[in-house]
Amino acid sequence: MIPKQLLTSPSGFLDLSPAEAIAQSKFLDIVRRRFERAGFSPLETPLVEREAVLAAKGEGEISTQIYGLRLLNPDAEAVGDEKELAVRFDHTVPLARYLATHSRELPFPFRRYAIGPVLRGEKPNMSKGRYRQFTQADIDVIGDGALSPLHDAEMAAIISDIFTEFNIGSFTIRINNRKVLSALLAKAGIGEESVASAMRIIDRLEKVGRGKTAEDLEALGMPAEVARELVEALTAERSSADTLKYLEGHLGDEPGVTELRIVIEALKDFGVPDANYRIDLSIARGLEYYTGTVYETRLDAHPDLGSIASGGRYEDLASAYIDRPLPGVGISIGVTRLLLRLIGAGLVLADTSAVAPVLVTTAERAYLSTYLRLATELRQAGVPCEVYLEDKALDKQLHFADRKGYRYALIAQMEQIVGGRWILRDLRSGEQRELAASDLAAELSNESR
């Protein structure tokens, strides 16, 4: 037999218990419904890609985190390509590869969502929410040569809809535009060769504070006073309208400012409440990949959770694969990290491993048919239920219902069976009442779970 300590899942590869998996499933149902409501279709690429495909797009740190796939049995008949197989580390690279081969037959703009696991060979850190396998939920729109900034607004609107429905407290989508940031940096005297470094400095602003950020910018050659003013401007508390006014005054008709205005105006048409977003000029996003709009999303009461949905606009998705410019914009939700942190913070409950509201108990073994038929009727009426099928005493069955987290139990002993009635017991309050079989489905449909 295998030693006990080997029977856990490997570190960074999580088991989601039924209660956690139910909570995740509720969240992903919202995500998927909102993606689809906005006309995003699923695209399902495999977990496995050719190593060359992943390596061509995996920039920086990621390139050291790619898992290859190898048949374990050295005598196994190989397919021939076993040395080329590797596991995806995100949903964007497979999208780029798919579009590179299918761009001719697809209608553009191409809108797709992808929800599923990705793998990264990082050192796991449970408290930081860093896992080796995690679920990402992505939406992207890809244009053929060009793509209206209206899409950038719609992305933010979808994120707003998702977190409004998920109901975990107020949140703010912070929106910026990297062209705007570049123009501000240029105006502050940063030459093109230092823009990337300056962006990385600004990306850490929230973490290290204003003073340190100004110092770091100085070290890049920016005069102290200019650096201080820039950091002031990036962190000024202004309404989105005032920020746009400031930018128009300061930068004139810089294209990034126009894009930002289009995005902010369209957000109103997409029905996003003002409180759910603001322009935040300090949002830079680390990756050089992004070229225009960038987003981060914070829970207002839980800034410690970090960004719960991030993304942005990129110039050319598939330049590593084809020479046809495919600009796009996308947002990604790191589902596993978000969900487990929300459960940890008590903002999401994972308090029941019962996916159905009710357990049909089977007190009188001689009348099994009665119980099975009731369960069948409830299911046919759309009420999920489990029927207890083992031959155990009623109190054991109720104990089971309680442990598993059922809200209700249905009970019929001889007296009820003879009378065609059922006892509906609320396992939280202990209250119970008798109902006719014909009323149960309606009653249980009305009850909240």
Place this chain on the structure above:
Amino acid sequence: MIPKQLLTSPSGFLDLSPAEAIAQSKFLDIVRRRFERAGFSPLETPLVEREAVLAAKGEGEISTQIYGLRLLNPDAEAVGDEKELAVRFDHTVPLARYLATHSRELPFPFRRYAIGPVLRGEKPNMSKGRYRQFTQADIDVIGDGALSPLHDAEMAAIISDIFTEFNIGSFTIRINNRKVLSALLAKAGIGEESVASAMRIIDRLEKVGRGKTAEDLEALGMPAEVARELVEALTAERSSADTLKYLEGHLGDEPGVTELRIVIEALKDFGVPDANYRIDLSIARGLEYYTGTVYETRLDAHPDLGSIASGGRYEDLASAYIDRPLPGVGISIGVTRLLLRLIGAGLVLADTSAVAPVLVTTAERAYLSTYLRLATELRQAGVPCEVYLEDKALDKQLHFADRKGYRYALIAQMEQIVGGRWILRDLRSGEQRELAASDLAAELSNESR
């Protein structure tokens, strides 16, 4: 740039196009809803397990098909366990491992479903539906020491509900019991040492025919006349009731016969129409793993598709991991193979890559707000829609709608905008009519997609 021929997904690792992914998603929604309606909760184990865990349970051929996971970059900082990681080849082994470590805290019977990808290093064969990655949808119930055969009936009822709702034509769940088959073999003179071989011969009966099966049984030492009679008995066309009568006459109160009777009787209570199942004594299932009830499911009009849902009862799920007997029963649907074959056979349509019913076109660029607001209203009313955001002529937008497979397009030119009305065009029939904005949501909710 990467050579073009490397930009396809690796052989046996499929891209599902949006149209295929939509079809799969519709099927999996049915599967999940039916699993949950019967009180099965999700359990989500990772894609990756320790090699020792998989190797302990991977019997026979499977053991040569296990993929290991290796960091590609030799200089990458390893977590330390990289040489132990392997990818799951089914959902049963992870379930066994999970139960081995959590059995003390879980309420039994433990019911769970798992829907997700598994990987096997086989030689892919598209025409046979053999892939290296495929989605499996599994349900299992695990008992603590014992488990009522009523669960075996419920499994079949769930499969019946799924394929009834999926509506791909009539089907038959063929049910047998390996104890019954063993008893019939024993009565025909097969010693215990040859039962497994005889089972494998019977497992091929449908493929090789009666004559060849009788010959193969003879080769095992069965007298010709006995072999012929046994094959006759296994393939006789009888109702389930008559088969039970035959078995009771022939085998007396053999435990397998009692189990089979309990299963068949409970199927009625679970509301399964008689036409959806029958006892088929020739169903053996190859794996020695199964010890009682076994199932296969065929589409009546498409026997060539093979079994679309199979499974059975096993004595002890986790004997490789803990010494606590955990008997169970489960059924698995090979989703990828089934779905692609149904699409290939025209039984399932994958004819639209639009997940929403309607495209909101944007004919008058100056009135963008009007279009965005209509799309927002429709979405808020629960009607999924895409709004066309690029600055293109209306005919190009309608061409896009058509190519993507939208059923409807909403059009407003100046005349309609001024009048607050919309043209709803049916893109299949070409018919169109004008509606007030306030009527659109109700109208589109009523339309079938």
